[in-house]
Amino acid sequence: MALTGLDIYKQLPKTNCGECGVPTCLAFAMKLAAGGASLDACPHVTEEAKNALSAASAPPMRGVTIGTGNGAVKVGEELVLFRHEKTFFNAPGFALLVDDMMDEGEAIAKVEALNITKWERVGQILTANLVAVKNASGDAAKFASFVTKVQATTDMPLILMADSAESMEKALEVAGASKPLIYTATEGNADAFAELAKKYSAPLAVRAASLEALGELTTKLDAAGVKDLVLDPGTRTLKETFESLVYLRRAALKKKLRPYGYPTITIPAEETDDDMMEAVHAAVYVAKYGGLIVMRDLSPEKAYPLFVLRQNIYTDPQRPMQVEQGFYPVNSPDENSPVMVTTNFSLTYFIVSSEVEGSKQPAWLGVVDVEGLSVLTAWAAGKFVPERIAAFVKKSGIEEKVKHREVVIPGYVAQLSGELEDELGDWKVTVGPREAGDLATFLKSYQPVNA
Amino acid sequence: MAFQAPIEQYSGKIREVTIGTGDNKVVAGGQNILTFYDFEGTMPHRPLIAMEVYDVEPQDWATALKDTLGSVWGDPVAWAKKCQDDFGADLICLQLISTDPNGADKSVDEAVETVKAVLGAISIPLIVYGSGNADKDSEVLKKVAEAAQGQNIVIGTAVEDNYKSVAAAAMGFNQVVSGETPIDVNMAKQLNILMTNLGLPAEQILIDPAVGALGYGLEYAYSVIERDRLAALQQNDAMMQMPIIANMGREVWKTKEAKISREEAPEWGDPTRRGILWETITAVSLLMAGTDILIMRHPESVNLVKKTFAEFGLN
Structure with missing residues (x-):
């Protein structure tokens, strides 16, 4: 205790x-x-x-780092059960599973595709984090050769998955220097795996048949000097894994039980054969309480919504996401297209930009830095004000991009228009709709004058 | 060392709200746990899925939706029957979008005719949502409540500007009200207090927290629903114990991520699976937070959520 x-x-x-x-x-x-x-x-x-x-x-849940350098993945160090109590800190690492029984060309192609599975959203890069390489063949030499090829294909940290110490040792000879996660120590191989983890100073995943046995195993490994552990509750159904994850998080944070104070690994790849349900399992573990999430299929249409979910859930509730200040082109605008401004609260930006996109009308959408507040809140806080909007418009370079001098402001701040015109000099201010939902209708009939 | 499962016991319980009548009724709520936590309590009824039906033919909807629903668009009765018979909807949510005075501005009588026709064609319970225009909704929902007397439907949404008339209609004709407030715990509670003070029984109220889709404010909805639910369970707050309904299908399917084609966004992969997953992942997240009734659009997303219930042992 x-x-x-x-x-x-x-x-x-x-x-x-x-x-x-x-x-x-x-x-x-x-x-x-x-x-x-x-x-x-x-x-x-x-x-x-x-x-x-x-x-x-020590923190109630240990932080564990897999890999080295810029691509290293840190999981754990969570302090709360519900994100609104503070925030969730270290977003789960998504891993793609490949094994040494797959067609090698196909496996390498999947890893290459994963390398470019990457998007920018609200100033953050959304990407997969690791490659899990499994010794399905049981053959140590074959495994080592496969690990060599995977490692040559990607900079992402690896999860080495093998049951036998011989296979693991061979693979670590190849990849041990880059601190892969060693998966997994069980009751049968714990001593040998502990030695390997110490030799390479690499983190070690632990699996047992029950949470009780899991705690005994981590206690033993900790005593043997292996501190960086990751917990696999050993369950392979959605219901049981979810239950185990809740128990583990509560045991670590509420009961302060050190044997359970480590991040977790979940393996949707081994829980379902249905590719769509694999995404559902992963979504559940993003919300509660997966540390690493190993997937068989991370094709873009699955990865993108899951990574966006991860971004949403791991956003600090006290610090709203902000969009970078600037003018964003929507629907390929030109020198005659409307110029509009709103605030840099990410939600405001997303809603406004999606409505403008949906209207199919080209426009320049200006996002003013008001420290991440919505339009009305920013206005009330004295941040979405004529001086700041005018300074933004003048410095943004939009005057070189359009021939007209007319800017549309949100209907909720109609009262700013006179003062903003004074600040802007040669610009005319037009009041747009109050709600983003009415932008499409507005844009269909609106054209800036002098254009 | 013996492992003692760290379970939580809550003093509060979610109210049971019945929708529909007789053999075809459904019940939302009743659990004394967070959704999917049945290792520490009971959830007598699994969360429900209402499938959306629009009273006008949709324009510009995603190809993924058109491929599977297009044949019944423009015919709310056929659409509702298809959701009931082919897609296994638990309820139908009829969205009376055409009554919007800023849109088609269809009359109250036309709306009532549509409601009657749909009610006559389906055996599963009905939710009727107005266009979101508070004044028009209060007129429309009053007549809808009257026309559906004896059917125990849900009418919505009641908002700050029209809750008195919507609640009065529900009391007069014995219907359930969905009360909508913009993603905020205190405002949701306040509306429940106001409506119960008018005499509307708490068992006839649902909380609609005006959710956003994945990538569009989902995190706000997620945490507000979670806090609503913890207030109901941990603090035994009677004015937060109503089941939660999420009008999410329309939010999901207006995002570009759910609807744009492969040509426009090749880096986002297969558009059909992408749209279905955008809706499914939004739905699953809202369920985990504590939603009891999901209003959904794509049949395959509905199917995936049902599979999720089955995997959690909720049938």
């Missing part, structure tokens, strides 16, 4: 020096107990106390 704030306080210097950034030792102890601080922040704590407190000062 985790220590209480008072238990921790007893081990601290009690000097209230404040060097940790918290005014008193007691307050620092309380913060440690809540998982909100690290003991390293205290420069005066004794080694003895450090050892005693290491369990309590």
Whole structure:
């Protein structure tokens, strides 16, 4: 069990020096107990106390990194059960599964396709994260040769999936330096796999027949010095996996049970033969509480909605997503097309841009940086105001892109039009509809004058 | 070390709301758990799927929809029957979009005729949504409630500007009301309090939180629904214990991700599967958050959500 704030306080210097950034030792102890601080922040704590407190000062769920460099994937370190309580931190890593019994050319082609399965949305890159390489043949040499080829095809970190220590050892000789996830240690092979994980300083996935056995295994591995673990509850149905994920998250965060304080791996690829249902399983685990998600099929029409879901769920509820300030061309606008402005709250932008797109009318959609607020909120907060809009229009370069001088503002801020015209000088301001839903109708009959 | 399953027990329970009558009625709610958490409580009724029927022929809808529904467009009765007989809808949601005064502005009488015709043709329960114009909806829904007396349908949506007349119609003719507020926990609760204060029984109210689609504000809807549900279960808040209904089909299918062709967006892959998944993943996320009734559009998305229920052991 985790220590209480008072238990921790007893081990601290009690000097209230404040060097940790918290005014008193007691307050620092309380913060440690809540998982909100690290003991390293205290420069005066004794080694003895450090050892005693290491369990309590670690986050309730360990962060585990797979791979090296820019493409490395970090999962874990989650602090809440529901995203509105704070936020979900480390978005799940999506992995594509290939195995050494597949036609090799086909497998490599799938990995190549995955390399370019990538989109930008609201300033973030949505992409797959890992390749899971499975030793389906059971043959160690064949596996190592396949891993070599996959590794040569992608920069993404690997998940090496093999049951035998011999296969794993051969594969690690090839790929061990790039810190792949070793999958999986079970009761039968735990000692050998623990040695391999230590030798390569690579993270280790653990699987057992029950959550109880899983906890025993992680306790044993932790004692053996393997700290970076990933949990596979061993279930292979949607219902059972979901139940296990809920139990594991609660055990780690609410019960503070260290044997369960690790991120999870889920394998929809092994749970269903139906490609569409595979996406449903993945969606469930994005929402609750998958760390890694291994898929057989990540074709674009499946990957895109899943990655967007991941982006939605892992957005910080306290910090709305923002679109970069600028003019966005919609439906290939030209020098005679309407010029419109709205705010950079991502939801506002998405709704407005999709309505304009749906209208099939070309337009220049200007997005003003108002720190991610919607039109009315930004106006009320004094951020969507004539000075700021005018400065944006003037500096945006739109005057070189269009021949006319007419800008459309949202109907909800009609009252700005006079002052905005004063600020803009030679521009005329037209008031558009209040609701985005009416933009299509508006654009059908609207043309800027002097165009 | 023995592993003790860390289960949660809640003091609250979602209210049961019955829609329809006799052998054909359905019940939403009744659970004392978060959706799919049946390892720690009970969910006597699985979430329900209402399939959308429009009272006018849709324009510019996705090819994926046209391929499977196009043959019945323009004929709400045939469309409703197809959803009932071929696609296994639990309910029909008739969207009276043509009554919109800013659109086709069809009369109240025409709307009532459509409702009667659909009611006469189907045996599953009916939800009737207006165009979203508060004033017109209050006229339309009043007459719809009257025409459907004895059928125990859902009328909606009641909003801040018309809840008095919509709730009065529901009380007068014994129907259920779907009350809509813009993705906000407190506003949803406030509308429930106002409607129950008028005398509308809490068992005749659904919460419509005005959800957004995947990629278009889903995260707001997700967290608001989750908070609604936790208030109902953890805090036993009687004014948050109504089942939640999500009018999501229309939100999904107006996104470009659900509808544009492969030629326009080759990097997004197969357009049919993409649209179906956009709707399915939106639906599954809203279910996980706590939605009890989904209003959906594509039959294959409906099928996938039903498979999801089956895999969770909810039949």
